Amino acid sequence: MRIRVVSLAAVVLALMAGMTGFAQSQAANAKSNATSASKVPRTPWGDPDLQGTWDYRTITPLERNRELGTRAFYTDEEKKALEDRAGKRMDTAPEKITPGLNHAQWWTDPGRFVSDGNRTSLVVDPPDGRIPALTAEGRARQGRAPNRNNAVNASWLDRGDQERCITYGLPSASLPTLYNNNIQIVQAPGTAVIVHEMIHEARVVPLDGRPRLNDGVRAWIGDTRGHWEGDTLVVETTNFNGKHSYRGSTTNLHLIERYTRVNDKRLELRLTVDDPTTWEKPWTVLLPMRPTEGELLEYACHEDNRSMFDILEVARDAEKAGAKGQAPSNPGPVDDRQER
Amino acid sequence: MEKLRVVLITVIVAVSASSSLRAHHSFAAEFDANQPVTLKGTIVKMDWVNPHTWIHLDVKNPDGTVTRWMIEGGTPNTLVRRGFTKKSVEAGTEITIQGYRAKNGANRANGADMILPNGQHLFLGSSGTGAPKDAPDGQK
Numbered sequence: 001m002r003i004r005v006v007s008l009a010a011v012v013l014a015l016m017a018g019m020t021g022f023a024q025s026q027a028a029n030a031k032s033n034a035t036s037a038s039k040v041p042r043t044p045w046g047d048p049d050l051q052g053t054w055d056y057r058t059i060t061p062l063e064r065n066r067e068l069g070t071r072a073f074y075t076d077e078e079k080k081a082l083e084d085r086a087g088k089r090m091d092t093a094p095e096k097i098t099p100g101l102n103h104a105q106w107w108t109d110p111g112r113f114v115s116d117g118n119r120t121s122l123v124v125d126p127p128d129g130r131i132p133a134l135t136a137e138g139r140a141r142q143g144r145a146p147n148r149n150n151a152v153n154a155s156w157l158d159r160g161d162q163e164r165c166i167t168y169g170l171p172s173a174s175l176p177t178l179y180n181n182n183i184q185i186v187q188a189p190g191t192a193v194i195v196h197e198m199i200h201e202a203r204v205v206p207l208d209g210r211p212r213l214n215d216g217v218r219a220w221i222g223d224t225r226g227h228w229e230g231d232t233l234v235v236e237t238t239n240f241n242g243k244h245s246y247r248g249s250t251t252n253l254h255l256i257e258r259y260t261r262v263n264d265k266r267l268e269l270r271l272t273v274d275d276p277t278t279w280e281k282p283w284t285v286l287l288p289m290r291p292t293e294g295e296l297l298e299y300a301c302h303e304d305n306r307s308m309f310d311i312l313e314v315a316r317d318a319e320k321a322g323a324k325g326q327a328p329s330n331p332g333p334v335d336d337r338q339e340r
Numbered sequence: 341m342e343k344l345r346v347v348l349i350t351v352i353v354a355v356s357a358s359s360s361l362r363a364h365h366s367f368a369a370e371f372d373a374n375q376p377v378t379l380k381g382t383i384v385k386m387d388w389v390n391p392h393t394w395i396h397l398d399v400k401n402p403d404g405t406v407t408r409w410m411i412e413g414g415t416p417n418t419l420v421r422r423g424f425t426k427k428s429v430e431a432g433t434e435i436t437i438q439g440y441r442a443k444n445g446a447n448r449a450n451g452a453d454m455i456l457p458n459g460q461h462l463f464l465g466s467s468g469t470g471a472p473k474d475a476p477d478g479q480k
């Protein structure tokens with residue numbers, strides 16, 4: 001078994017070694033924090049303790065279906081019916097095999113529960129539970145985007161960043177999908193680390209008030225800074241390089257994540273997504289997370305990304321067949337979505 | 341009661357239609373939905389490797405020769421959480437795979453279902469079922 005258990009101990013120790021001074025000042029703060037402390041567990045240096053591995057699987061969709069209008073909550077009967085259906089899907093063999101699904105039923109682990117409070121969408125703002133409309137600029141940009149459904153797969157560059165195991169991107173890596181719906185949080189004095197299971201990205205979040213990187217320094221998953229607001233960890237990310245787009249987002253993407261430990265069994269993420277050049281207004285997702293059962297295993301996606309090899313091989317074979325006057329096989333759409 | 345039933349169906353259909361989830365890679369660029377295959381063979385080994393597992397299967401042909409196939413499966417993380425272990429696919433086990441062949445006709449397939457000799461389907465169940473032994477909090 002070539003997968004390895006994610007170990008952040010070395011990272012944390014290194015961070016702690018470099019922050020002795022900061023730790024001392026934090027220790028002084030810890031006492032005052034303790035006086036106002038709620039029941040939220042605390043780290044030895046006094047910060048709210050959000051550490052652990054958290055599971056955010058849910059069958060509640062990101063966006064509310066339009067047919068539900070302004071209805072923000074399912075009835076208990078609807079919730080039961082949806083969860084029964086999801087459970088049946090997980091626990092029994094499919095009645096028929098659906099050809100063309102990216103991932104067979106038994107490959108996936110999307111969860112079986114409606115989100116806390118019977119919510120009909122993870123988007124809680126705007127109130128219609130839908131991602132706001134694109135701006136005129138966003139629509140124009142979308143119109144100019146290459147149609148990847150017609151990709152000839154001349155090289156790996158024709159494939160998506162996820163298939164190439166570069167990144168799952170943000171905020172994608174924080175939102176429920178077909179599998180790997182977990183994050184791990186590790187804290188040290190002055191620093192938090194958020195590990196996304198999908199493509200196993202670790203985001204180091206400085207909490208010491210250091211300035212942002214300047215606008216010229218940009219990264220696939222941006223530049224992140226954090227601070228505490230009461231017992232909530234606020235994580236802001238900017239400086240995206242724009243090479244990975246979420247629904248048309250640009251380098252102007254600005255994410256604000258608010259992590260709050262609401263009780264022993266729940267970590268709540270309130271994620272606000274803003275890109276004024278893409279959407280008409282910011283939008284916010286509420287995503288409760290449960291403690292994950294078992295370990296977080298390393299999803300080292302590039303380890304044996306045979307699919308890339310195979311996809312390119314299929315494309316080359318199709319070219320050869322075309323050269324011989326045979327009908328080339330359709331390389332197929334790049335769209336990496338499926339309906340469940 | 342009938343009204344409730346109609347509402348429930350509407351909600352379920354609505355949620356189904358709106359649940360568009362992303363997967364790691366494209367089926368259509370690699371496998372052919374028009375080439376379903378049913379393969380009965382003996383497991384040689386299973387690669388527990390990211391991003392997707394692969395089962396190596398020896399399939400006996402009518403003429404007595406043997407062809408080795410590779411069957412793509414789910415991610416190691418997902419399989420473990422669904423109760424699937426290394427013991428589930430020990431070498432020598434005879435299984436039946438239903439899947440879709442690679443577009444270029446190679447002996448590779450996307451595994452859609454796996455059936456044991458006794459007819460049992462593998463990969464059933466998952467973590468977080470709500471059972472006390474299964475979920476840390478019984479999910480509410």
